[in-house]
Amino acid sequence: MTRRSRRALPAVLAALVLLAASVLVAVCAIQLALGETPLLSYESVAGRLSGTTWSALEVAVAGGVVAAVGLVLFLVAVVPGRARTAALDQHTAVSVRGLRNALRSAAQVDGVESAAVKVRRRRVRAVVRTRRSVVDGLGDTVRTALEHRVGEFALARPPQVVVRVKALRSTS
Incomplete structure (x- = not known):
């Protein structure tokens, strides 16, 4: 569907x-x-x-x-338009907007200031911003959290999760 x-x-x-x-x-x-x-x-x-x-x-x-x-x-x-739902199985689906919002909240792990998530058919892209000066491991933590949340949805075709970490410059 x-x-x-x-x-x-x-x-x-x-x-x-x-x-x-x-x-x-x-x-x-x-x-x-x-x-x-x-x-x-x-x-x-x-x-x-x-x-x-x-x-x-x-x-x-x-x-x-x-x-x-x-x-x-x-x-x-x-020409078909952009899909507004992601299939869970043959008869049920979740809205792409709802999936994006759930993934954005999942990306808010410790150390993340803000997160922007884009959901496409085959890929989920997340850009997270942090104030940390050392960002080692933060991308992996966010990716794990996003993959776990995608797994909770049990999508028919789970997308690949790509995370990009941006370190904000401190103002002080």
């Missing part, structure tokens, strides 16, 4: 463009029904389009733009 990210932004943009076109057509139709001058005159649009040939540069540019937008929307719909 792998949940993928939603495609909210492209869907909203496409919906807004279609909504704007629909509102424009509806406003013009209502204005015509009331006998007023429409916002966008049908005669001027039809006259302009009837005077344009299929071989005109404007038609080729408009066709290219529409084809490019269509291709981008198609690719956004077909």
Whole structure:
């Protein structure tokens, strides 16, 4: 069970463009029904389009733009997004955000000031910061703690744990 990210932004943009076109057509139709001058005159649009040939540069540019937008929307719909869950077994999963937060708290061993954790499909990267001047063994301690916490989750494919230790310079 792998949940993928939603495609909210492209869907909203496409919906807004279609909504704007629909509102424009509806406003013009209502204005015509009331006998007023429409916002966008049908005669001027039809006259302009009837005077344009299929071989005109404007038609080729408009066709290219529409084809490019269509291709981008198609690719956004077909290409899978980033996984939002990590599989525990065939039927259960844990959110990547929850796993990251649990690993960040596990990385807070003695001597660690702060920890930043990135969870990917095959790798967990942790960057820990310490005020210690001697950091020997701290990376191994954090790695052991992270591997233990990953083991507690019993992921279907446990990721490799990579730890990087940064020593902060003392301000005193």
